[in-house]
Amino acid sequence: MNSDNFLLSGELTDHGHRLVQRVYYEDTDFSGVVYHARYLHFLERGRTDYLRCLGCEQSALLAADEEGLVFVVHRMEIDFKQPARMDDVLTITTTTEKAGGAKMVLVQEIRRGETLLIAAKVVIAVINKHGRPRRLPETIAEKFLGHGA
Numbered sequence: 601m602n603s604d605n606f607l608l609s610g611e612l613t614d615h616g617h618r619l620v621q622r623v624y625y626e627d628t629d630f631s632g633v634v635y636h637a638r639y640l641h642f643l644e645r646g647r648t649d650y651l652r653c654l655g656c657e658q659s660a661l662l663a664a665d666e667e668g669l670v671f672v673v674h675r676m677e678i679d680f681k682q683p684a685r686m687d688d689v690l691t692i693t694t695t696t697e698k699a700g701g702a703k704m705v706l707v708q709e710i711r712r713g714e715t716l717l718i719a720a721k722v723v724i725a726v727i728n729k730h731g732r733p734r735r736l737p738e739t740i741a742e743k744f745l746g747h748g749a
Contacts, residue, residue: 608649609649609652609653610646610649610650610653610692611653612650612653612654613693615693615695616650616693616694616695616696617646617649617650617653617693617694617695618691618692618693619645619646619649619650619691619692619693619694620689620690620691620692621642621645621689621690621692622687622688622689622690623684623685623686623687623688623689623690624686625686627641627684627686628685628686632685632686633683633684633685634683634684634685634686634688636680639678639680639684639710639718642690642692642710642718643676643692643708643710643718643720643722645692646692646693646694646708647694647706647708647722647724650694650706651671654743654744655743656740656743658670658671661740662729667728667729667730667734668728668729669726669728669734669736669737669740670726670727670728670729671704671724671725671726672724672725672727673722673723673724673725674703674723674724674725675722675723676720676721676722676723677720677721678718678719678720679718679719679720680717680718681716681717681718681719682712682715682716682717683717684710684712684717688712689712690710690711690712690717691710691711691712692708692709692710693708693709693711694706694707694708695707695708696744696745697721699736699740699741699744699745700736700741701726701735701736702725702726702727702733702734702735702736703723703724703725703726703736704723704724704726704736704741704744705721705722705723705724706721706722706724707719707720707721707722708720708721708722
């Protein structure tokens, strides 16, 4: 991975993945507070770049074999603790709680400095390109568990 991609995709840590993002005008409502649905975008970017940093490009996983491998959000729990505002710099962290079988459980947080704004638990279903459950290959599960909580 070249250094430009590294900067854009965040970084792997001993506990998972960290991505820094700024809040822009488009992320906020009329009062300058981040609109609640925009947090889903920040969380998705964190998960996608976590995969990218682990070397799991989603397009390559889909084309890897006849079955293909796809990750879809099955369930998400979000606790809104504090609001983010325009121009805030946010850190999105993603850690693996479970990876195996046909699902993964990821824990995500969004912070402004040390202040916890959002806490989320995301259950990811592993399916094939036809929408049927598929077992997560052990080599991929090991990548996620190597950077777990």
